[in-house]
Amino acid sequence: xxxxxxxxxxxxxxxxxxxxxxxxxxxxxxxxxxxxxxxxxxxxxxxxxxxxxxxxxxxxxxxxxxxxxxxxxxxxxxxxxxxxxxxxxxxxxxxxxxxxxxxxxxxxxxxxxxxxxxxxxxxxxxxxxxxxxxxxxxxxxxxxxxxxxxxxxxxxxxxxxxxxxxxxxxxxxxxxxxxxxxxxxxxxxxxxxxxxxxxxxxxxxxxxxxxxxxxxxxxxxxxxxxxxxxxxxxxxxxx
Amino acid sequence: xxxxxxxxxxxxxxxxxxxxxxxxxxxxxxxxxxxxxxxxxxxxxxxxxxxxxxxxxxxxxxxxxxxxxxxxxxxxxxxxxxxxxxxxxxxxxxxxxxxxxxxxxxxxxxxxxxxxxxxxxxxxxxxxxxxxxxxxxxxxxxxxxxxxxxxxxxxxxxxxxxxxxxxxxxxxxxxxxxxxxxxxxxxxxxxxxxxxxxxxxxxxxxxxxxxxxxxxxxxxxxxxxxxxxxxxxxxxxxx
DNA sequence: CGTGCCCTTGAGTACAATCAACGTTCGTGG
DNA sequence: CCACGAACGTTGATTGTACTCAAGGGCACG
Numbered sequence: 059x060x061x062x063x064x065x066x067x068x069x070x071x072x073x074x075x076x077x078x079x080x081x082x083x084x085x086x087x088x089x090x091x092x093x094x095x096x097x098x099x100x101x102x103x104x105x106x107x108x109x110x111x112x113x114x115x116x117x118x119x120x121x122x123x124x125x126x127x128x129x130x131x132x133x134x135x136x137x138x139x140x141x142x143x144x145x146x147x148x149x150x151x152x153x154x155x156x157x158x159x160x161x162x163x164x165x166x167x168x169x170x171x172x173x174x175x176x177x178x179x180x181x182x183x184x185x186x187x188x189x190x191x192x193x194x195x196x197x198x199x200x201x202x203x204x205x206x207x208x209x210x211x212x213x214x215x216x217x218x219x220x221x222x223x224x225x226x227x228x229x230x231x232x233x234x235x236x237x238x239x240x241x242x243x244x245x246x247x248x249x250x251x252x253x254x255x256x257x258x259x260x261x262x263x264x265x266x267x268x269x270x271x272x273x274x275x276x277x278x279x280x281x282x283x284x285x286x287x288x289x290x291x292x293x294x295x296x297x
Numbered sequence: 298x299x300x301x302x303x304x305x306x307x308x309x310x311x312x313x314x315x316x317x318x319x320x321x322x323x324x325x326x327x328x329x330x331x332x333x334x335x336x337x338x339x340x341x342x343x344x345x346x347x348x349x350x351x352x353x354x355x356x357x358x359x360x361x362x363x364x365x366x367x368x369x370x371x372x373x374x375x376x377x378x379x380x381x382x383x384x385x386x387x388x389x390x391x392x393x394x395x396x397x398x399x400x401x402x403x404x405x406x407x408x409x410x411x412x413x414x415x416x417x418x419x420x421x422x423x424x425x426x427x428x429x430x431x432x433x434x435x436x437x438x439x440x441x442x443x444x445x446x447x448x449x450x451x452x453x454x455x456x457x458x459x460x461x462x463x464x465x466x467x468x469x470x471x472x473x474x475x476x477x478x479x480x481x482x483x484x485x486x487x488x489x490x491x492x493x494x495x496x497x498x499x500x501x502x503x504x505x506x507x508x509x510x511x512x513x514x515x516x517x518x519x520x521x522x523x524x525x526x527x528x529x530x531x532x533x534x535x536x
Numbered sequence: 537c538g539t540g541c542c543c544t545t546g547a548g549t550a551c552a553a554t555c556a557a558c559g560t561t562c563g564t565g566g
Numbered sequence: 567c568c569a570c571g572a573a574c575g576t577t578g579a580t581t582g583t584a585c586t587c588a589a590g591g592g593c594a595c596g
Contacts, residue, residue, distance in 0.1 A: 101527065119437045122523045127440040129433040144423035149430045149528040176412070183422050184383035190425065191380075191388045193432035194368040198358045200439035201366040201484030205552070236574065245440025250552055252576060284361045288340065289388040444584070475542065489584055491544060 060085070060161065062135030062223040063109055069222050069292055070188075071181050080175060084167040085109070091158045097138075098152035104142040106164045110134050113158030114234055117150045118242070128242045130192055131155075131216065135223040141186050143168050156234045188291050195289045200245045203284070205254045208244050210283030213264055217273060218287050230265075230272035258282075299324070299400065301374030301462040302348055308461050308531055309427075310420050319414060323406040324348070330397045336377075337391035343381040345403045349373050352397030353473055356389045357481070367481045369431055370394075370455065374462040380425050382407050395473045427530050434528045439484045442523070444493045447483050449522030452503060456512060457526050469504075469511035497521075 060082060067073050073081075088111065091097055097108070097115070115132040129150060132138045138152050143165050172179030192215075199208045216233075220226050235243075241251040258264045263279045265272040273279050280286075299321060306312050312320075327350065330336055336347070336354070354371040368389060371377045377391050382404050411418030431454075438447045455472075459465045474482075480490040497503045502518045504511040512518050519525075 117433065119433065121437065121441045123441070125441050127437040129436040141426040141429065144419055144426050145430070145530060146534050149530075150433055173415070176415075179418065180383055183425070186422070186429065187380040187383050187425055190429035190432055191384070193429055193436060194356065194358065194389055197368040197432060197435050197439060198360065198366040200436060201481075202360045202362070202364050237576095238574080242440075247553055248575085249554080249577090253552090256576090291384060291388075295385050476544095477542080486585055487543085488545090488586080492584090495544090 059088075059111060060109065060135075062111070062133075062225070063137070064135075065223050066135040067181055067185070069294065070184060071295060073178075073181070077175050077178055080171055080178070084163045084171050085161045086164050086167065087162050089160050089162060091154045091160065093154055093156050093158075096151050096153045097158070097160070098142075098148060100148050100151050103147050104139065104165070106162050107140050107142055107168060108138050108152075109161040109163060110136045110138050111159040111161055114155040115152055115158060116155055116239070116243075118153055119150050126242045127245065128239070129196065130189060131243065133216075133219055133223060134225060137182070137185060140168075140182060141189070155239060184291075191289045191291065205244065205246055205250060206257055207283050208246075209240070209251070209254050209258060210263060210279050211285050212240075212243060212283075213258075213271060213273065214276070214280055214283055214285035214287075215290070216271075217276070218290060218292075222290075222292065229274060229276065230270055232269060233266065233271040234269055298327075298350060299348065299374075301350070301372075301464070302376070303374075304462050305374040306420055306424070308533065309423060310416075310534060312417075312420070316414050316417050319410055319417070323402045323410050324400045325403050325406065326401050328399050328401060330393045330399065332393055332395050332397075335390050335392045336397070336399070337381075337387055339387050339390050342386050343378065343404070345401050346379050346381055346407060347377050347391075348400040348402060349375045349377050350398040350400055353394040354391055354397060355394055355478070355482075357392055358389050365481045366484065367478070368435065369428060370482065372455075372458055372462060373464060376421070376424060379407075379421060380428070394478060423530075430528045430530065444483065444485055444489060445496055446522050447485075448479075448490070448493050448497060449502060449518050450524050451479075451482060451522075452497075452510060452512065453515070453519055453522055453524035453526075454529075455510075456515070457529060457531075461529075461531065468513060468515065469509055471508060472505065472510040473508055 064073060064078060086106070110132050112134050115138055116128045117130045119127050119129065121127060139148060142148055172182065199211055203211065217226060217231060220231050225231060237251045237255065238248045241248045244251065255266060259266070262274060263282055265274065303312060303317060349371050351373050354377055355367045356369045358366045358368065360366060378387060381387055411421065438450055442450065456465060456470060459470045464470060476490045476494070477487045480487045483490065494505060498505070501513060502521055504513065
């Protein structure tokens, strides 16, 4: 059930059998949500965190103009609101982009988990720091990259992050986003996303369609988006 | 020496005398840097963290185009690379914008500090989570706000963050940024920053000059930048 | 008193937004 | 099974915000 989560953690650090068992035990229950639902609302006091088991989610901010900005995508294995453990309430919403399955871990259990395994405490701290690193990379994208570069970069990031948790299939992956949602990630309008997508297709950098993305030449896409995975911290570090 | 840092922490949680003393003891030495120096280089293995005692710094990413993007500003009281404790190396650089004084805290000391005071461990986790929250707000700014809104928003953020650590003076604060550096925060060109700044001045929202910013009507600036400080987590939460 | 950095201004351009309409797909109910 | 509607994707024409290029001015510092 939490295999993807363990893969994600173990890509960065080693997790003992004991720790693994303790994580499993910390799960209080499993909840299902349909697509397009706001699962966590900003500003609300929280007493539990959610671990994404299946589906895609996004952190969103609603702007006064009525527009939305997505600040991070979440895939299976991601702890979507672990930071609420220290923040108590969130500054953004978390919504489901597809139907989702989520494991509920009460903050009390998180507390016990890291009291018992301080090492896990540091691993989870690391995870939230990696989220921050992803935010910084998006800041750089939005601030300094063109629409085409931004989009290429994002498709690379998604590929690498999904690969870590075993959700890719060769050079492709399931891809449920609408062009509007993609626009909300990239800070563009849906119309311009459509045109940029066509340009990426024309350059043979990507094949998108029917819920699936294929990247025929990852190196080329990487170059188009000046993508460097260093910000994802994929090396394993000694405990 | 670390008064600003304590103010920052105590704006969010209570810190005991014992904890305060332990933080002081964790400091290994103090270093001085001139302006415009890269103090922390991305990708380099780190064994210590730096606490900013005086001056302004910035997290920067160098883009292949030769441009730079700043993803966060750092003021006195900020732990500029606390996240290197778990990340081991950084995905970005940290540079001085002015002459700076920094306290050096070896990771080993951070480790001892949080082993001895698990509560402090959570407080520092919280601090890095607030950094992530600031990143998300910048993402929203860069993705969905106009140049004028972005700039107004940033001047509000700076004011509030400086106020927490007692670095404001009435409605104004010392402000050392060049227009190029401001452009690197906002994802704009220096030329457009110049024009946007003039527009803010024309609308009487801000007075900038000779190393100082004055905000005659904070409410108005807030409205212009749709600034809401919730993302800075300034309430005190029970331990 | 020059030199370099920063700020300012103007003219022309371009990337992405806006506005508007049409096409496609898919789920649903008659 | 087909008709309908809604959501999503596509296209064209036009506009506008911010970029580019270029030059000049102010000021501090050696």
